[in-house]
Amino acid sequence: MIDLRLLREDPDRVRASQRARGEDVGLVDALLSADERRRASGLRFDELRAEQKQLGKRIPRAAGEEKAALLARAGELATAVKAADAERDAAAAQAQELLLRLGNLVHPKAPVGGEEDFAVRETLGTPRDFAAEGFEPRDHLELGRLLGAIDTERGAKVSGSRFYYLTGVGALLELALVNAAVAQATAAGFTPMLTPALVKPRAMEGTGFLGQAEQDVYHLEKDDFYLVGTSEVPLAGYHMDEILDADRLPLRYAGFSPCFRREAGSYGKDTRGIFRVHQFDKVEMFSYVAPEEAEAEHERLLAWEKEWLTSLELPFRVVELASGDLGASAARKFDCEAWIPTQGKYRELTSTSNCTEFQSRRLQIRMRGKDGTVRPVATLNGTLCAVTRAIVALLENHQRPDGSVHVPEVLRPYLGGRALLEPVTK
Template identity: 80%
Template structure:
């Protein structure tokens, strides 16, 4: 959540942020009104409680008719105190409800606009010219079938659409990618984590996934658990309710977990293959740091993502995501989109978001400084979303006969294997 002091001091900035996101601007005024009611009710409660204390002292000294009058006033005052307390709680609950509905303040540097209004920062690598090589590239579904690596037909039989099996070299490819990602992250100083895939509501709400993103979250209603769409949720909740010494920052974690997404609103999109699926595995980087260092940490996370894709020799571009396409928690987000030859376009492979103090305030995570305790900043960045990375590897490194060249950096994690061969070759 945002800092209420910022809202009071500069509501126009909050309104502008909401407007740029394409979200409800009137929420700002409703929140200001609730905040005023809460503070007014709080002041009234304090006044009445103070009068009640003073009255108690007077009753102890009074006698006769004076004491009777004071006792009568005490009875009336008790009811007024209860009413003021109830009004204060009601206003506070309304304020909290509205505050949780407000998205993070945009970074002024973030592009303003919708999904297509991103800004391209750089393009790395040159897409292959398959025509010049004399053959038409196969898509990852055909390649996966030839290699005995991907089976979506049997997955549909077992689980329905948007599920898949990785078999043989496909399964080994996932394990190699995960191990390579964790190795890079730990070498960079991240603590490796295997995180829960089921979380309680406070963790999901605290990270901002029960607002605009709620439609894509799987919930187990009977047990009141949520299936995470990213290990960001579990890692952000790891220090929930804690105070961390400033000199221990940054804290960096690399979490591996299965991820689950309903993919609501994507009917008819990416129904072929494993680009958009309900369940997948991912390695996620997560940083706790000081607010002053958050912008620099954001660029570091981006550099680690670029390093990983450079090793895989996949052409990609880096984009600065526009305001209307940001999640509620992100003040700014960079996506890395890999080139998919058979689609003739770039598709998102990783992203990294600077969530500033937004998640820390919601999860009550603070840092201990010489000047007192205050919220810290959280950031996240995908190092490897496995299915889409496999898609990019297969399609960009395929050969005419359906075999696939394994990127050199990945070979040590595949037992030195250099080529993935078709099973019927």
């Protein structure tokens, strides 16, 4: 959530951010009004309590009619204090509820607009010209069947649409991707983490996934747990309600976890294969930094993602998402999109977000400086490897006419040294 002091001092900036997101601008004025009621009711409560305390000192020294009058006033004050306390709590609850609905402030450099209004930062690598090579590329599902690597029919039989099995070399390819990604992250100074896939509501709400994104989250009502859609959630919750020593920052973690997404609203999109599925594994980078270091850390996370995709020998581009496509917690977001030959377009493989202090304020994660000052930290996240999408891009971009697939050097140590994945069926 944002700083209420900033809202009071510069409400027009918050209104502009809401407008850029395509969200309700009236929420700003409703929150300002609720905040004023909260402060006024709090002041009223404090005044009544102060009078009540003073009265409590006078009553033992009074006698006769004076004491009777003081006791009567004490009774009136007790009722008034109780009412003021309830009013203060109600106003605070309303202000908090409205504050949690407000998205992060959009970064001034973010393009304004919706999903199609992104800005291309750079393009790296050149898509293959399969026509010049004399063959029509197969899609990843056909290649997966030839390699004995992907089985969506049995996935659907057991679990329904958008589920799959990775079999044989497909399973080995996932493990190779995960191990190579974790090795890169570890070399860059990240601490590897295996994180919970089930979290409490506060962790999910604190990271901003129970607002506009709630429809895409699986909720286990009986136990009141949420299945995570990314290890960003447990990694953000790892230090909630803690004060971190500024000398320890930055703290960087690389989390590996299964991820679960309902894919609500994606009916009819990417129904073939494993590009858009309900369950997948992912290696996620997460950083805690001082707020003044957040923008530089964002560029570092992007650089690590670019390094990873380059090591996979994939043609890709970097885009900056527009304000209406950021999600509640991000102030600025970059995506790396790999070229998918059979789709003839670039598709998202990794994403990195600067969440500034939005998540840390909600989760009560702060830092203490050398002067003893305590303030919120900034949090950032970046996908290193969303496994199923990486497999899609690898198979399609590195295929050969006979259905075999070239293995990038970075993965070979984790695949027994093999340089080629070869068909098991014709």
